[in-house]
Amino acid sequence: MASAVAKAPPQPPPRRRTPGAHRRRTGATPRRLPYLLIAPAGLLMLGFIAYPVISVFYYSLRHYNPTKPWRDGFAGFDNFVTAFTEDPQFWQTLGFSLQWVAVEVVLQLLLGLGLALIVNQTFIGRAMARALVFSPWAVSGVLTSTIWLLIFNSQTGITRYLADMGIGSYGTSWLSDTSTVFPAVVVAELWRGVPFFAILILADLQSVSKDLYEAAEVDGASRFRQFFHITLPHLKDAIILSTLLRAVWEFNNVDLLYTLTGGGPAGETTTLPLRIASIAVDSHDFGYASALTSIAFVILLFCSMVYLRLSKFGGQDK
Amino acid sequence: MAATTAPTRPRDGGPRAPKRRPWDEAPRWQIYLPLGLYLLFTIIPFYWMLLFAIRPAGSTSLLPWPITFEHFDKVWTERSFALFFQNSLIVGVLSMLMTTLVALAGGYALARFDFKIKRGFMLALLCSQFIPGALMLVPLFQIFANLQMINSLGSVIIAEAVFQLPLSMILISGFIKNVPYSLEEAAWVDGCGRFRAFCAVVLPLLRPGLIAVGSFAFVHSWNHFLFALMFLSNQDKQTIPVGLATLMGADSVDLGALAAGGVIAALPVVIVFAFIQKWLVTGFSAGAVKG
Numbered sequence: 001m002a003s004a005v006a007k008a009p010p011q012p013p014p015r016r017r018t019p020g021a022h023r024r025r026t027g028a029t030p031r032r033l034p035y036l037l038i039a040p041a042g043l044l045m046l047g048f049i050a051y052p053v054i055s056v057f058y059y060s061l062r063h064y065n066p067t068k069p070w071r072d073g074f075a076g077f078d079n080f081v082t083a084f085t086e087d088p089q090f091w092q093t094l095g096f097s098l099q100w101v102a103v104e105v106v107l108q109l110l111l112g113l114g115l116a117l118i119v120n121q122t123f124i125g126r127a128m129a130r131a132l133v134f135s136p137w138a139v140s141g142v143l144t145s146t147i148w149l150l151i152f153n154s155q156t157g158i159t160r161y162l163a164d165m166g167i168g169s170y171g172t173s174w175l176s177d178t179s180t181v182f183p184a185v186v187v188a189e190l191w192r193g194v195p196f197f198a199i200l201i202l203a204d205l206q207s208v209s210k211d212l213y214e215a216a217e218v219d220g221a222s223r224f225r226q227f228f229h230i231t232l233p234h235l236k237d238a239i240i241l242s243t244l245l246r247a248v249w250e251f252n253n254v255d256l257l258y259t260l261t262g263g264g265p266a267g268e269t270t271t272l273p274l275r276i277a278s279i280a281v282d283s284h285d286f287g288y289a290s291a292l293t294s295i296a297f298v299i300l301l302f303c304s305m306v307y308l309r310l311s312k313f314g315g316q317d318k
Numbered sequence: 319m320a321a322t323t324a325p326t327r328p329r330d331g332g333p334r335a336p337k338r339r340p341w342d343e344a345p346r347w348q349i350y351l352p353l354g355l356y357l358l359f360t361i362i363p364f365y366w367m368l369l370f371a372i373r374p375a376g377s378t379s380l381l382p383w384p385i386t387f388e389h390f391d392k393v394w395t396e397r398s399f400a401l402f403f404q405n406s407l408i409v410g411v412l413s414m415l416m417t418t419l420v421a422l423a424g425g426y427a428l429a430r431f432d433f434k435i436k437r438g439f440m441l442a443l444l445c446s447q448f449i450p451g452a453l454m455l456v457p458l459f460q461i462f463a464n465l466q467m468i469n470s471l472g473s474v475i476i477a478e479a480v481f482q483l484p485l486s487m488i489l490i491s492g493f494i495k496n497v498p499y500s501l502e503e504a505a506w507v508d509g510c511g512r513f514r515a516f517c518a519v520v521l522p523l524l525r526p527g528l529i530a531v532g533s534f535a536f537v538h539s540w541n542h543f544l545f546a547l548m549f550l551s552n553q554d555k556q557t558i559p560v561g562l563a564t565l566m567g568a569d570s571v572d573l574g575a576l577a578a579g580g581v582i583a584a585l586p587v588v589i590v591f592a593f594i595q596k597w598l599v600t601g602f603s604a605g606a607v608k609g
Contacts, residue, residue: 033512037427038439040420041483048480049446052457059456115356123349131595133353133360138587140541142559146580147363149566150370150573156378158366191363199598245447245485252450255543259563276453286456293453300448307444 053297059290067284079291089267089275090292097251097271104189104250109243111190112197117231119198120205130202137195141255148188148260149175176265185269189256197242204238205231244307248300272296367584370577389578397575398553399561399582406540406557407586409474414536416479417486418528424483425490426516430499443484451481455548462549473549474557478539486531493527494520526597533594537587558583 154173505515
């Protein structure tokens with residue numbers, strides 16, 4: 001009996017060709033096959049993700065600034081101490097990052113859920129409506145900035161036309177006023193982010209069995225109750241996955257804020273990644289930038305652990 | 319007189335008597351009103367960009383009349399968007415191919431085998447989603463500098479492909495899990511090897527999912543800006559997003575040119591999107607959500 005491979009799933013039959021037929025690549029026995037298949041991905045990720053991550057941690061323990069070679073050397077936890085005790089901007093940017101992520105993700109989730117529920121219905125023009133409301137998903141951060149820069153422009157933007165109608169005043173630039181800049185960037189990012197949630201949630205909505213609703217209908221459950229007892233529980237996994245992916249994405253998102261506000265006015269919209277980029281690029285303090293990166297990384301890793309706990313991802317499902 | 323046509327459904331606000339409304343049929347206004355508002359929110363920004371791109375400089379009309387292509391002319395030739403477009407296309411297509419092929423192999427292994435490091439590998443895939451790619455620019459820059467790849471599109475292609483890999487692999491393995499294993503086994507019984515069985519049986523069924531993943535990867539690298547900004551300093555190697563950012567950073571922003579550049583940047587992804595839109599949702603329902 002083939003007891004040695006008892007645990008393995010069924011395998012294709014060994015090839016029984018005529019002895020003259022050339023042997024197959026010797027390495028590709030079923031035991032090695034999975035390793036062979038993940039090797040390209042694994043090597044690429046080792047080289048271009050794992051190694052850089054390790055170097056970031058390594059640099060974070062050093063003074064490393066090409067413009068100040070005399071300071072190079074082992075720094076221990078100096079960089080971290082600096083961040084936590086001597087750098088008020090660190091706390092400010094971290095605070096803004098969290099505020100940005102929280103506001104964006106909550107609003108995007110709620111709007112995306114609503115949108116998905118709507119376009120899941122049958123109505124005339126549904127295909128068209130779906131294509132249209134999902135279309136900003138395909139648009140980049142820089143392009144989103146382009147569009148909203150045109151809208152928020154103080155001379156020819158939408159304020160001008162609103163002022164013509166008696167709303168607001170001429171020459172307002174929402175992006176350079178500290179009281180309006182946050183709502184302005186939030187709206188711009190919402191425009192692009194809501195479709196992401198809507199697409200993922202809609203995808204999951206379509207797998208809810210119609211029978212459940214019919215049964216609930218028979219029992220006289222209201223649409224409201226059907227939503228909370230059937231739809232929402234079914235969507236749980238999709239919501240957790242998309243929320244966490246999006247939260248990380250929004251945390252790391254650089255291009256929109258970089259091009260729309262440059263982190264201004266007065267550092268008002270500087271997220272942690274933006275600040276890290278500016279430390280690395282402008283003052284070349286790679287050691288300190290790496291320390292901040294490590295902190296960001298730990299925060300994000302913590303989120304991924306929460307996700308793992310919540311969803312039991314990566315189980316032995318078949 | 320009474321309800322002549324439209325038989326089963328009672329009018330809104332009508333007597334709440336027997337609710338025979340399947341879930342699929344909310345009252346019409348509950349669909350069209352919010353949808354209409356959201357459509358406005360979606361479309362107006364696009365319209366705004368198009369408006370600025372095709373109306374003459376200095377015009378403040380809300381209707382694009384007369385139409386002019388001067389702005390396109392300007393960005394395409396003077397601002398070398400023709401070249402940027404070509405570079406973006408090369409980066410997008412090659413990194414998409416690389417991501418999809420590598421993820422297909424890895425995704426198959428994850429879907430069909432149990433092996434020792436599988437859980438660890440899955441964990442690595444997941445964790446890599448939480449790594450700020452933007453924050454690893456310094457080491458990545460050094461790697462590509464050592465490989466003599468700074469200022470060559472290759473660096474951006476590889477970086478984009480690698481950062482798309484984990485999610486693509488998770489998605490593809492989800493798609494493959496949805497193809498019954500018994501189909502493959504049946505092909506083996508008929509004498510196919512594993513590879514032939516895969517190509518003949520699994521691959522055709524995987525098409526919608528592959529299209530979703532591939533287009534996702536293409537759109538991502540077409541749009542992504544940071545790697546191109548950092549690794550390509552030669553102007554003739556730049557990609558479209560960097561070109562746009564440059565236009566925005568100019569001292570006095572030429573809004574017409576910026577809008578025209580934006581339209582050029584949006585065009586390919588909108589076309590890709592229109593083409594794959596119907597597969598997108600089915601693709602994700604098969605792959606993403608199941609993990």
